[in-house]
Amino acid sequence: MNVGLFIPCYVNQFYPQVAIATLQLLEKYNCTVHYPLNQTCCGQPMANSGYEKLGQQCNELITESFVAYDYIVCPSGSCTLHIKDHLHSEKNDNAAQGIRKKIYELAEFMVDVLKVENIDASFPYKVGVHQSCHGQRGLNVSQMSELVAAPFSKTDALLKKVKGLELVQLDRVDECCGFGGTFCVVEEAVSVRMGQDRVADHEKNNVEVITGGDMSCLMHMEGILKRKKSNVAIKHIAEILNGEPILSFPEGREKGKSLAEIDDVILSPEGA
Amino acid sequence: MSVTNAKHPELAAAFNKDAARVGWHDETLWWIRQKRDKAAWTLPEWEELRETASQIKLNTLSNLSEYLTAFEKNALANGAIVHWAADAKEHNEIVHKILQQHKVTQLVKSKSMLTEECGLNDYLAANGVDVVDTDLGERIVQLANEHPSHIVLPCIHWKKEEIGELFHQHLNTPKGNADPQFLTEAARIHLREKFLTRKVAITGVNFAIAETGEFVVSTNEGNADMGAHLAEVHIACMGIEKLIPQRKHLGVFLRLLARSATGQPVTTYNSHFKTPNKNQQLHIILVDNGRSVQLGREDFRNSLKCIRCGACFNTCPVYRRSGGHSYHTAVAGPIGSILAPNFDMKKNADLPFASTLCGSCTNVCPVKIDIHNQLYKWRQVLTEEGHSPKTKTLAMKLMAFVLSKPAAFNLGGKVGRKVMRWFPFLVNNKLNPWYKQRDMPVPPKQSFTEWYKKNKK
Numbered sequence: 001m002n003v004g005l006f007i008p009c010y011v012n013q014f015y016p017q018v019a020i021a022t023l024q025l026l027e028k029y030n031c032t033v034h035y036p037l038n039q040t041c042c043g044q045p046m047a048n049s050g051y052e053k054l055g056q057q058c059n060e061l062i063t064e065s066f067v068a069y070d071y072i073v074c075p076s077g078s079c080t081l082h083i084k085d086h087l088h089s090e091k092n093d094n095a096a097q098g099i100r101k102k103i104y105e106l107a108e109f110m111v112d113v114l115k116v117e118n119i120d121a122s123f124p125y126k127v128g129v130h131q132s133c134h135g136q137r138g139l140n141v142s143q144m145s146e147l148v149a150a151p152f153s154k155t156d157a158l159l160k161k162v163k164g165l166e167l168v169q170l171d172r173v174d175e176c177c178g179f180g181g182t183f184c185v186v187e188e189a190v191s192v193r194m195g196q197d198r199v200a201d202h203e204k205n206n207v208e209v210i211t212g213g214d215m216s217c218l219m220h221m222e223g224i225l226k227r228k229k230s231n232v233a234i235k236h237i238a239e240i241l242n243g244e245p246i247l248s249f250p251e252g253r254e255k256g257k258s259l260a261e262i263d264d265v266i267l268s269p270e271g272a
Numbered sequence: 273m274s275v276t277n278a279k280h281p282e283l284a285a286a287f288n289k290d291a292a293r294v295g296w297h298d299e300t301l302w303w304i305r306q307k308r309d310k311a312a313w314t315l316p317e318w319e320e321l322r323e324t325a326s327q328i329k330l331n332t333l334s335n336l337s338e339y340l341t342a343f344e345k346n347a348l349a350n351g352a353i354v355h356w357a358a359d360a361k362e363h364n365e366i367v368h369k370i371l372q373q374h375k376v377t378q379l380v381k382s383k384s385m386l387t388e389e390c391g392l393n394d395y396l397a398a399n400g401v402d403v404v405d406t407d408l409g410e411r412i413v414q415l416a417n418e419h420p421s422h423i424v425l426p427c428i429h430w431k432k433e434e435i436g437e438l439f440h441q442h443l444n445t446p447k448g449n450a451d452p453q454f455l456t457e458a459a460r461i462h463l464r465e466k467f468l469t470r471k472v473a474i475t476g477v478n479f480a481i482a483e484t485g486e487f488v489v490s491t492n493e494g495n496a497d498m499g500a501h502l503a504e505v506h507i508a509c510m511g512i513e514k515l516i517p518q519r520k521h522l523g524v525f526l527r528l529l530a531r532s533a534t535g536q537p538v539t540t541y542n543s544h545f546k547t548p549n550k551n552q553q554l555h556i557i558l559v560d561n562g563r564s565v566q567l568g569r570e571d572f573r574n575s576l577k578c579i580r581c582g583a584c585f586n587t588c589p590v591y592r593r594s595g596g597h598s599y600h601t602a603v604a605g606p607i608g609s610i611l612a613p614n615f616d617m618k619k620n621a622d623l624p625f626a627s628t629l630c631g632s633c634t635n636v637c638p639v640k641i642d643i644h645n646q647l648y649k650w651r652q653v654l655t656e657e658g659h660s661p662k663t664k665t666l667a668m669k670l671m672a673f674v675l676s677k678p679a680a681f682n683l684g685g686k687v688g689r690k691v692m693r694w695f696p697f698l699v700n701n702k703l704n705p706w707y708k709q710r711d712m713p714v715p716p717k718q719s720f721t722e723w724y725k726k727n728k729k
Contacts, residue, residue, distance in 0.1 A: 020723060146635030189287075
């Protein structure tokens with residue numbers, strides 16, 4: 001099947017390894033993956049700040065870029081949800097409405113469309129899942145703790161197929177990390193406190209690596225982990241499912257150097 | 273009471289100066305959220321109950337004028353005196369006029385968020401009337417010269433030791449005694465004297481039933497009953513959205529209310545008031561105060577379904593870590609943030625932004641108000657109406673410009689990452705709110721687009 005890859009703007013610029021892992025992963029499952037070069041951003045940074053209208057050019061770029069694909073896959077629940085809920089076009093709204101129905105977050109695409117049974121990856125670490133609010137409550141990637149309803153998690157279902165990976169149960173299963181887009185700078189004090197509390201839950205439960213479907217949440221938590229020189233690393237789910245180990249994990253544990261930092265060096269996409 | 277022009281980010285930052293207190297506040301409210309979860313899970317039909325309540329309220333709002341007229345007719349037939357107040361000012365004046373007619377200058381009042389919204393206490397104080405709030409939590413904040421920080425748990429931001437000290441100052445309890453049982457007993461004695469001597473009692477209204485003209489007041493302390501039964505004049509103040517069509521609908525809401533609010537199976541006292549006692553007057557004040565305007569806003573009208581359970585407060589990760597007073601409005605929390613801009617867009621333009629849009633509020637809401645979607649929509653409205661800072665508009669326009677053109681985005685990203693690598697101090701400084709308490713991501717040498725062009729295209 002023809003899959004168009006939508007890469008969030010900040011992943012493109014700051015976490016290219018996540019985009020590469022997503023692309024390689026989808027190819028492993030026999031998808032023909034294209035990355036249309038005229039995409040920039042889903043428009044959410046403007047829209048969530050109250051400037052939805054300023055995102056219209058982003059909407060047009062997305063509509064033009066992705067009209068032709070069977071599916072659009074994005075390694076972010078938040079960007080996927082924004083496109084699903086808000087994409088519209090002044091030039092070709094039929095195409096825009098079609099894209100809203102064809103776009104999937106990576107984990108839900110792998111479970112619901114690809115119906116992935118086996119994952120050829122090994123990750124022998126204690127992993128805590130940070131389920132992004134938009135992925136969970138917006139896209140229903142996993143059940144929400146507020147509802148009286150049967151639990152499930154597409155993210156966990158995939159991670160459970162990874163060899164050696166030990167999923168850790170957190171005290172608060174789906175508390176927001178406090179990133180929230182521009183919230184993270186406008187409401188800096190609360191945002192940081194939320195992130196610190198979220199990270200503390202993982203640390204308290206002996207998590208070695210925090211993973212999730214949204215790099216924005218992970219970037220925020222990574223910033224907090226690095227500042228406190230924590231040994232907890234972050235890793236997008238695409239990287240784990242693509243079988244990318246933290247190569248230096250046991251022996252690279254140098255004093256004073258966080259695993260997150262080591263990881264950056266090892267997995268920097270330079271020449272990848 | 274203190275009046276401030278500070279906005280949510282500043283007030284929340286001030287609250288966060290005491291990190292230990294923030295942790296305590298968060299844990300306390302999270303505990304209530306967990307109690308709510310347990311109570312909800314005792315009912316397999318919970319989600320169906322929420323949907324039913326939502327539908328009943330939507331029906332009520334769609335036919336509000338008819339239900340209001342029916343309620344008035346039935347209440348009058350029951351012997352109540354019905355008043356209509358267009359706004360807070362009229363409401364306060366009606367209350368004052370009733371007091372003057374009875375030559376009364378002191379009264380007891382059980383919990384009513386409507387009277388908070390209308391600023392009744394301050395108004396009456398300015399007119400020489402002594403109001404004693406009889407809900408224990410409200411009495412505590414009243415003694416402290418504060419407003420409630422939570423609609424169900426007004427003094428949730430107070431620790432028991434601080435309440436001990438407050439009671440020592442105001443109620444002469446022994447210094448250093450912070451035993452909750454002892455302090456409650458002291459408050460009971462203090463309030464008993466007020467109940468026995470006040471001739472007028474004000475209560476709020478949780479549900480008013482159009483079909484019967486009766487209304488229901490829910491309290492855990494029985495203080496509404498103590499006030500209303502002992503007084504010669506009972507004034508019940510209610511927003512016009514408090515109606516439900518029929519008595520048979522009440523069970524749906526009572527089952528949801530207490531479980532959502534505190535995790536109790538039912539509120540301790542759900543008292544029905546219908547016909548005034550002999551020699552007693554029963555006044556009902558129906559207050560609009562912006563509700564008709566909100567009803568006319570298609571995107572926001574269903575915020576009027578709210579039954580004031582406070583579940584959205586307890587689950588809100590922002591509320592738990594910023595405290596009720598950071599919302600600078602009578603009703604704080606997520607629901608307050610979608611109600612407040614209706615009253616005053618300029619003053620409350622910050623509140624819809626005091627959220628990560630995580631959506632937990634929407635999920636706990638017993639009447640299924642899509643709170644987080646309305647927060648998003650208010651952001652758009654406030655910006656359209658010009659209540660966004662000029663600097664923000666400029667920054668957003670610049671961002672939109674870069675993101676509108678792939679070439680500008682790619683070049684901007686490349687230059688930005690280079691600058692970050694070569695001159696890290698340009699971003700790693702105190703002017704960058706991200707960097708204050710978080711490290712910046714390490715910028716890679718190439719973007720994904722650059723990698724893709726080299727390796728895949």
